[in-house]
Each structure stands twice: as structure tokens, then as C-alpha cells.
Amino acid sequence: MKVTIDGIPVEVEPGTSILNAARQIGGDIVPPAMCYYSKLEGSGGKCRTCLVKVSKGSEKDPRPMPKLVASCRTAVMDGMEVQNITSPEVIEARKGIVEMLLINHPLDCPICDQAGECDLQNLGYEHGAAKTRYEFDRRTFEKIDIGDKIQLHMTRCILCYRCVFTADQITDQREHGILNRGDHSEISTYIHKVIDNDFSGNVIDVCPVGALTDKTFRFKNRVWFTKPVEAHRDCNHPNCNGKVTLWYKGEDVLRVTARKDVYGEVEEFICNECRFDKKKTADWMIEGPRKVSNQSVISSNHYETLHPLPVVKTNPVLKEANQEQFERDTRL
Amino acid sequence: MARKLLLEHINVPGINTFDVYRSKGGYAAVEKALKTLTPEEVVEEVKKSGLRGRGGAGFPTGMKWSFLAKPEGVARYLVCNADESEPGTFKDRYLMTYIPHLLIEGMIVASFALGAKTSYIYVRGEMMPQIRILEKAIAEAKAKGFLGKNILGTGYDLELYVQPGGGAYICGEETALLESLEGKRGNPRIKPPFPAIAGLYGCPTVVNNVESIAAVVPIINEGGEEYAKVGIGRSTGTKLISAGGNVKKPGVFEIDLGLPVEEFLYSDEYCGGIANGKRLKAVVAGGSSVPILPANLFLKTINNEPRLMSYESLADGGFATGTMMGSGGFIAFDEDQCIVRNTWNFTRFYHHESCGQCSPCREGTGWMEKVLHRLEHGHGSLSDMDLLVDVSKKIEGNTICPLGDAAAWPVASAIRHFRDEFEWHVTNSAEAVTRNYGIAHYADPLTVTA
Numbered sequence: 001m002k003v004t005i006d007g008i009p010v011e012v013e014p015g016t017s018i019l020n021a022a023r024q025i026g027g028d029i030v031p032p033a034m035c036y037y038s039k040l041e042g043s044g045g046k047c048r049t050c051l052v053k054v055s056k057g058s059e060k061d062p063r064p065m066p067k068l069v070a071s072c073r074t075a076v077m078d079g080m081e082v083q084n085i086t087s088p089e090v091i092e093a094r095k096g097i098v099e100m101l102l103i104n105h106p107l108d109c110p111i112c113d114q115a116g117e118c119d120l121q122n123l124g125y126e127h128g129a130a131k132t133r134y135e136f137d138r139r140t141f142e143k144i145d146i147g148d149k150i151q152l153h154m155t156r157c158i159l160c161y162r163c164v165f166t167a168d169q170i171t172d173q174r175e176h177g178i179l180n181r182g183d184h185s186e187i188s189t190y191i192h193k194v195i196d197n198d199f200s201g202n203v204i205d206v207c208p209v210g211a212l213t214d215k216t217f218r219f220k221n222r223v224w225f226t227k228p229v230e231a232h233r234d235c236n237h238p239n240c241n242g243k244v245t246l247w248y249k250g251e252d253v254l255r256v257t258a259r260k261d262v263y264g265e266v267e268e269f270i271c272n273e274c275r276f277d278k279k280k281t282a283d284w285m286i287e288g289p290r291k292v293s294n295q296s297v298i299s300s301n302h303y304e305t306l307h308p309l310p311v312v313k314t315n316p317v318l319k320e321a322n323q324e325q326f327e328r329d330t331r332l
Numbered sequence: 333m334a335r336k337l338l339l340e341h342i343n344v345p346g347i348n349t350f351d352v353y354r355s356k357g358g359y360a361a362v363e364k365a366l367k368t369l370t371p372e373e374v375v376e377e378v379k380k381s382g383l384r385g386r387g388g389a390g391f392p393t394g395m396k397w398s399f400l401a402k403p404e405g406v407a408r409y410l411v412c413n414a415d416e417s418e419p420g421t422f423k424d425r426y427l428m429t430y431i432p433h434l435l436i437e438g439m440i441v442a443s444f445a446l447g448a449k450t451s452y453i454y455v456r457g458e459m460m461p462q463i464r465i466l467e468k469a470i471a472e473a474k475a476k477g478f479l480g481k482n483i484l485g486t487g488y489d490l491e492l493y494v495q496p497g498g499g500a501y502i503c504g505e506e507t508a509l510l511e512s513l514e515g516k517r518g519n520p521r522i523k524p525p526f527p528a529i530a531g532l533y534g535c536p537t538v539v540n541n542v543e544s545i546a547a548v549v550p551i552i553n554e555g556g557e558e559y560a561k562v563g564i565g566r567s568t569g570t571k572l573i574s575a576g577g578n579v580k581k582p583g584v585f586e587i588d589l590g591l592p593v594e595e596f597l598y599s600d601e602y603c604g605g606i607a608n609g610k611r612l613k614a615v616v617a618g619g620s621s622v623p624i625l626p627a628n629l630f631l632k633t634i635n636n637e638p639r640l641m642s643y644e645s646l647a648d649g650g651f652a653t654g655t656m657m658g659s660g661g662f663i664a665f666d667e668d669q670c671i672v673r674n675t676w677n678f679t680r681f682y683h684h685e686s687c688g689q690c691s692p693c694r695e696g697t698g699w700m701e702k703v704l705h706r707l708e709h710g711h712g713s714l715s716d717m718d719l720l721v722d723v724s725k726k727i728e729g730n731t732i733c734p735l736g737d738a739a740a741w742p743v744a745s746a747i748r749h750f751r752d753e754f755e756w757h758v759t760n761s762a763e764a765v766t767r768n769y770g771i772a773h774y775a776d777p778l779t780v781t782a
Contacts, residue, residue: 045522046690048730067729073522096726100695133719136702159688178517178688181500183698185688 003076005029005052006086018071018082019050023263029084030263032094032123034101034208035160036072037265043165044072047158048097049123053090056081068093091127098127103134104183105209106155114210116223116297119264120158139183146176146195149215149276150204154186157211163187163203170199170269187211198237201275205258205266216276217255223247224297226254228290233274233283240271245290246281253279262293337550337562337570338543339586342430348465350472353433359478361552365441366486369552374445378548380556382568387413387504387541388619388659389734390643393548399528400446401536409537410443410451411513412545415497415504417456418619419681420661423572424542426584428455428462432469436492438545440478441552443490446538450491454509457499466494501685505733506539507531508687519689520733541659543572564590567642571660577616578666580604591641593617594631597664610666613771614750617646618658620678621738623745624671625655651745667771672757672764675746676704682739693736696727700743707754710761717747717754 001014005022006029012021020038022030031052036044044050050072054065059079068090071082084090102124109115141154159178164187167176176195179188189195195203204212226247235242247255256275258266278284292299336342346352353359365374379394400408412435416424428435435453443451455463470492473479481489495513497503503512507521510532531537547569551559560568567589576582579597581604587596597612598605606612612627632638634653639645643657665674683701688694700723706712724740731737747754757764 045732048690048692051730070522070732075524093726093730096723097691097730100691100699100726103695103699134699136699158691159694161689180688181502182683182686182688183694185694 001076001078003078003080003082005082006084012076014075016076017044018052018054018069018074018076018080019044021076022071022082022084031071031084032119032126033072033263034119034123034158035162037162037165037206038263039265039269040162040165040169040206043160043162045070047101047160049094049101051090051093051097053083053087054080055083055087094127095129098123099129099132099134101158102128102132104139105158106138106140108156111219112156112210113213113218113223114156114207117264118210119208141186144188145215146189146203146212147200149201149272150195151213151215151218152187153211153213155211156209157187158209159185159187160208162206162208163212166203166206166269167195167197167200170202176203198271198273199239199269201272202258202266202269205260205269208264214255214275216279217247220254221249225249226298228292228298230259230287230290231284232287233278233285235271235274237271237273239269240274241268242270242274243268244270244274244284246284246286251281253281253284255279259290335562336586337554337559338427338434338546338572339431339584347431348429348433348469350433350469350476353431354476357553358433359437359473361549362437362440362444362478363484365444365552366484366488371445371447374441374552377551377556378445381547381551381559382556382563382566383544383547383551383559384567384643385541386543386547386571386659388418388621390657393540393544396528396540397442397446397538399526400538401529402447403536407450407533407535408446408448409532409535410439410446410448411506411509411532411537411539412439412451412453412542413504413506413509413539414453414455414459414462414542415509416459416542416659417499417501417504417685418621418659418661419678420576420616420663421574421619421659422576423574423584423660425459425462426574427542427546427572428459428466432462432465433473434546434549435466435542436469436473436479438548439492440473440483440490441548442538442540442545443492444488445548448538449489450493452513452532453492453494454503454513455494455496456503457497460496463494463496470494500687501681502687502733502735505735508733509539510537519687520735522732543660562588564640564642565644567644567657571641571657573641573660573662575603575662575664577662577664578607578610578669579664580607587641589640589642590645593639593641596641596662597631603662603664606664606666608666610668611771612664613667613669614665614671616661616663616665616742617655619661620663620681621734621741622656622658623651623654623741624675624749625653625745626749629653629749630655651741652748655745668768670708670768671746671750671753672704672708675743676701676708678742679704679739682735686735686739687733690732690736692727693731693739696723696736697739699723700739704743707757708764710757710765712754712758712761714755714758716758717751720744721747 031050033050034047051068052071056062058077144152176189226249229246231246233242246253258270341356375397383393384390502508503518505520508518512518527537574584596602615630633648648654679701683697686693686697724744727736728740753769
């Protein structure tokens with residue numbers, strides 16, 4: 001099937017969603033997704049950040065779709081034409097969605113463990129306004145411990161339901177769901193029942209924000225000061241293949257996460273033993289440093305600019321004045 | 333007086349019992365359909381009648397039925413949506429309370445037409461008396477051989493169940509209703525697939541409003557073409573309107589579609605005019621979700637034609653100067669009512685009833701409610717109106733289900749038509765707490781009331 005997204009044609013299998021077709025093209029035209037998770041069946045359609053405009057339905061029925069559609073849950077049709085970043089309507093709607101997602105978010109990034117690898121932070125940076133128009137008290141919740149390794153801070157939650165799908169699909173019994181409705185909704189284990197399962201730690205990885213955090217890592221470090229390294233071990237758990245990312249600070253492994261792809265999705269879920277208990281280099285076979293996008297704050301490891309501005313390089317007066325800075329930068 | 337098709341025998345004592353209902357010609361449609369017609373012919377009659385869904389959207393019922401997928405060996409379901417929770421609408425409750433057998437009869441005919449062997453009536457949880465009435469009616473019909481195995485010896489089997497809901501507005505949305513019926517959290521599903529392809533338990537399902545199903549009975553009795561003669565244009569048949577607010581005679585009325593709104597509002601047969609000799613200020617024509625209209629725009633369209641109670645005429649002028657038929661929850665406001673307070677009240681309802689699944693509705697309804705609360709209590713600012721319009725635009729059309737639209741429309745329309753009243757609430761905040769704005773330039777265009 002041929003589908004055109006922002007003027008770029010791509011051939012995809014029937015049944016592919018618009019979002020996945022866009023991911024096959026890659027680059028800027030991929031709609032952001034806060035709730036869709038390709039590994040989780042039934043996810044998507046909730047956050048509405050991936051809304052796109054279908055300007056031509058298909059070859060057979062060229063009428064445009066009347067409303068913006070959620071690209072993660074809309075299958076492509078042959079000859080479909082989709083507008084994402086080329087449609088002002090989509091940009092405007094997305095800006096609205098980001099604003100809605102942020103009105104009840106505490107914006108406590110300076111003390112949030114997720115900062116630096118937070119989908120909402122990235123989304124807000126790309127699409128959000130600098131100031132909020134919301135002048136009321138934000139919704140707040142008490143922190144809840146889900147087991148001794150995971151902490152749930154509902155105040156930060158954007159109700160993407162990813163963790164609910166994870167708990168439903170990778171574990172045997174249903175222990176975790178949504179209580180209440182509307183903006184009072186909260187993720188909860190039923191009457192704070194502890195999720196006790198070998199794979200429960202994966203809810204931390206699928207969380208797009210800092211609502212579910214690893215208690216063995218809480219407040220230990222900022223992610224951009226840590227160095228990600230790919231590693232594996234022979235895990236005894238039958239469903240875990242032990243392929244992980246280790247996050248080092250100096251010689252210490254501060255945390256262990258599953259490996260994530262370019263869209264922040266876990267490649268393979270890992271068991272709790274790998275995640276929480278194996279925090280020594282000796283436990284792991286190191287494969288090498290993890291590739292991190294150079295746009296990510298994690299790749300810079302510090303706050304300075306990596307490269308001197310071009311004007312500094314060419315202007316001899318500025319070069320003289322910035323000699324020390326220039327040498328340090330070129331050495332890097 | 334126009335002929336009543338649904339409520340003809342409503343005043344007969346004991347019409348809620350099987351015997352009296354039967355003696356008044358009840359269950360004739362079941363006999364006619366099951367004994368003389370094929371399911372396809374029943375669908376064809378409903379198509380011919382031009383019946384449009386009475387639940388709010390106004391989608392042609394016959395078309396909806398013909399979209400039902402019919403794969404071999406897969407069960408099909410008919411679900412009656414009796415989760416009537418729209419503020420201002422109480423027609424289905426009235427129908428189920430007083431003439432429950434009409435709904436049962438319609439269910440049997442409709443299930444036969446769709447080939448459903450099991451059908452459900454999903455009743456809102458607050459309506460416990462109606463649930464008991466329906467269960468009693470089903471037991472009576474079953475005892476007389478109109479339900480169960482081999483109905484009237486025709487070989488058609490049907491089991492009918494009443495399922496109480498949990499009392500959530502969102503479960504009136506058809507896919508949320510199906511989720512709830514399956515025993516899950518009542519969150520709307522993401523469409524497609526539509527229920528006609530994969531509905532209840534993944535099987536093809538039709539979800540219809542109580543009134544739509546009841547209307548099948550006169551359609552079969554009289555024939556689709558005969559039914560289509562009632563009404564005007566594409567709005568055929570009769571419609572139950574639940575009139576409330578400041579009218580002299582609130583209640584449920586059966587009207588022929590195409591009745592002038594002026595007659596409906598002021599004639600003694602229907603609402604009987606505005607109570608206490610007051611003047612009309614505004615009308616919500618079809619339940620809280622539809623845009624509110626000021627009196628002058630409601631009685632006459634923008635082209636100065638008299639407005640009629642029909643799907644097309646009420647929608648005349650689009651959202652700029654028109655409204656919608658909706659579910660027939662007619663609410664009239666007299667000159668003493670405060671539009672800001674009313675809008676806040678509606679928004680508070682949507683905030684409370686939003687399921688919380690998709691972000692624009694979950695966060696936006698709460699935001700609008702807070703801003704309107706502030707305006708109503710005299711702490712607003714002049715920029716709040718633009719903010720509200722902008723927020724409502726960001727919700728509208730961007731949500732999974734129509735609840736987002738339903739929350740956005742009343743706010744956007746109230747500000748569109750009554751902006752000066754909102755501004756007055758800001759500029760005269762102290763006064764706004766103690767008294768209402770009054771009728772201002774939305775004065776009733778009719779000097780003499782009928």
C-alpha cells in the first residue's frame with residue numbers, strides 16, 4: 001500500500017497504522033506519541049498528541065476525513081495522503097494537547113528523576129508555550145509505594161495507561177488499573193495491593209513521565225551525568241534474555257533499564273532480578289557504550305556547548321578572546 | 333391534535349401490564365413481523381420510514397441496521413441504550429415507566445430484523461424502578477410466549493435481558509456502553525472498528541436508543557411509507573420531547589416532527605408558554621450538549637423563517653445561529669435565569685462525567701469548569717471569554733468520543749450569543765453575585781404570547 005505523509009511517499013503493509021508508516025520514513029514527520037507503545041496491544045489513541053490530518057482518504061474514496069485522527073490507531077489505506085507538520089491545523093491542535101497535558105502536571109523537572117529522558121519534557125519543549133494560561137491549583141496526590149522497588153507519584157501522571165497495559169499483558173494476573181474518572185482518575189493497585197511479579201519493574205520503563213520511578217535510583221543522580229552502557233547476562237528467568245542498559249556514574253552502576261529504541265520504546269522487557277538486584281559490573285558482560293541521539297541531553301553529559309559557535313572559529317579577535325574556551329572545546 | 337404513534341394509549345389504566353397492552357393492539361407488530369415478513373423486509377420497512385436515531389446523533393436507523401456485518405456462525409446482538417443521562421432529557425424513562433411493553437415489543441421486532449438471538453436493555457443504574465418494571469414486563473411477555481424459545485411457533489428464539497449500568501453518563505456512548513455491558517470499565521473504545529463490525533464480545537452489534545426501538549412498532553404496524561408521511565422532509569415520524577425549565581407545563585410530549593417551535597412552546601397542548609408570565613430568554617433545544625440559542629434566534633432562523641422542531645430546521649444556520657435536535661431535552665430559560673451560572677452548571681456536569689481516557693477532555697473540562705466558576709462568582713477577567721472559546725476549540729473534535737464535543741459546544745455557544753452577559757459578570761462582579769443580568773437585548777421578539 002502506498003501512503004504519502006507530508007508529501008513523502010512510502011510503501012507499507014496493509015493494516016499498518018499511520019504512525020508506524022511515518023516511523024518507516026523517520027525524521028521530523030513522525031508524530032509524537034505519549035501513550036502508544038508498539039509492544040503493548042491495545043495501547044494508543046488516548047493522549048491525542050499524534051493527531052494528524054488525512055487530506056485524502058484513499059485512492060477509492062478520496063474524501064478527506066472530517067476530523068483529525070489519532071495516527072497510532074488509524075490504519076492506512078491505499079493512496080492515503082496525510083498531513084502532519086505541514087498542516088497548521090495539526091500543529092495548533094497538538095499545541096492545545098500539550099497545554100492540556102501540562103495543566104495538571106507539577107513541572108517539578110528539577111527534582112524529577114525522569115528529567116532528561118522524559119517524553120513530556122521533550123514534547124513540551126518542542127510544542128508547548130513558554131507560559132501556562134492555567135491559573136488554578138494543580139491536581140495533587142500522595143506518593144504511593146507499589147512494592148519496595150517502585151514508587152508511584154500520580155501527580156506527574158498523564159494517564160497514558162501504558163503501565164496498565166504492561167501489567168495486564170506481561171504479568172499473569174490483573175493487579176493494577178484505573179480508579180475514578182475524569183481528571184480525578186488515578187493509576188492504582190487495588191487498595192494499594194503490591195504488584196508482586198517478576199516483571200513489574202517494566203512499568204517504570206514504559207512510563208513516559210516521572211510518575212513511576214525506580215526506588216533504587218531515586219534522587220541518586222541526574223540522567224545526563226550518567227553514562228549508558230549496553231550489557232547482558234545469562235538470566236535464569238525463562239522470559240528474560242538479560243539484555244539491558246547499565247547507567248554508570250564513575251565505576252558504579254546506578255541503575256539498570258531495558259534497552260530502548262529511538263522512539264523510547266523498550267525493545268525487550270527485563271525481569272526484576274536484572275533490574276533491581278544486579279548492580280555490580282561483575283554481574284554483566286559489557287558490550288560497549290550505548291548510542292544516544294546527539295540531540296539528547298544525555299549525550300552531552302554536561303551543560304556546556306560542545307562546539308564553539310562558527311563565528312568564534314573564524315573571527316581572529318574572538319578567537320583570541322576565547323582562546324581557553326576554544327581549546328577546551330576543540331579538545332573535546 | 334396530531335395522532336400519537338408511541339404514546340397513544342399512555343393514559344389507559346394498567347397499560348403497563350401485558351393484558352391491557354395486548355387488548356389495545358399491542359404485540360401486533362411482533363405477530364406481523366414474525367409471521368408475515370422476513371428480517372430483510374423489516375429492515376427495508378425501517379429504511380423506508382426514514383426513522384432517524386432518537387438518541388442524539390440522528391443517524392438513520394435503517395442504514396445503521398443494514399451496516400451490520402453478518403458473518404456465518406457469529407452471534408449478533410441488539411443492545412438498547414436506556415442509559416439516558418443527558419441533563420434535560422427524560423423521555424426514555426417516561427416511556428419505560430408507563431408503557432414498558434412498547435419497548436419490549438420493539439426489541440423483539442428489531443432483534444428479529446437483525447437476527448439477534450440475545451438482546452440487552454442497558455438501563456442507567458439510577459433507574460432502579462424502571463429496571464424492575466422492565467423485568468416484570470419481560471417475565472409477562474415470556475409467560476405469554478412472546479419471548480424465549482420458538483416465539484409464536486415461528487421458530488425464532490430470543491432472550492431479552494435487562495442490565496443495570498453503574499450510573500455513568502459516559503456509558504450512554506455506545507462503545508462505552510458495550511465495555512460496561514461486558515463488565516469492564518466504561519471507557520469509550522477507539523473507532524474503527526465500529527460496533528456494527530465488532531461490538532459486544534467482539535460480535536456485530538447494533539446499539540439503538542429506547543425511542544428508536546419503540547418507533548419500530550408503529551413502523552411495522554402501519555408500514556414504513558405510512559410512517560414517513562408524518563413529519564417534514566428527512567425528519568419523519570414523531571418525536572418525544574421532554575420539556576423542562578421555566579415552562580408552564582413541563583413534561584414529555586409526543587410531537588410530529590416539523591411542528592413550529594413557537595407552537596410547541598406557547599400552545600396549551602404542549603408547553604403552555606413561559607411560567608409566571610415571564611419572557612423567554614434562551615432555549616437549549618436538545619439536551620445539555622447542544623448549543624444554547626437566545627430567544628430571537630430560536631423562534632426565527634437567521635433568514636427570518638419560523639423555526640420548526642425538526643432535525644434540519646433546528647440545525648439551520650450551523651453552529652453560528654443554529655442548534656441541534658439532540659435527544660429532545662428541551663430546556664427553556666426565562667428572563668430571570670443566569671446564562672453564566674447555567675453554563676457553569678453544565679460544564680461541572682461534563683467535568684464530573686468525563687471518563688478521563690483522553691487528555692483534551694479530561695483536562696479541558698476541568699479547566700473550563702474552574703474558569704466558569706470564577707466568572708460566576710465574580711472573580712473573572714475579560715480575557716476569560718477568549719480563553720474559554722480557545723479551550724473549547726481545542727477539545728472539540730480532538731477526543732475519542734463525542735463527550736468532548738458535547739462539553740465544548742454549550743460553552744462556545746453561550747459565549748457566542750451571550751458574551752455581554754459574561755462581560756457584565758466581570759465588570760459588575762459585586763452586582764452579579766446578588767442579581768441576574770436579565771433579558772437585555774435578547775428580548776422576546778413575540779409581544780403577545782399565544
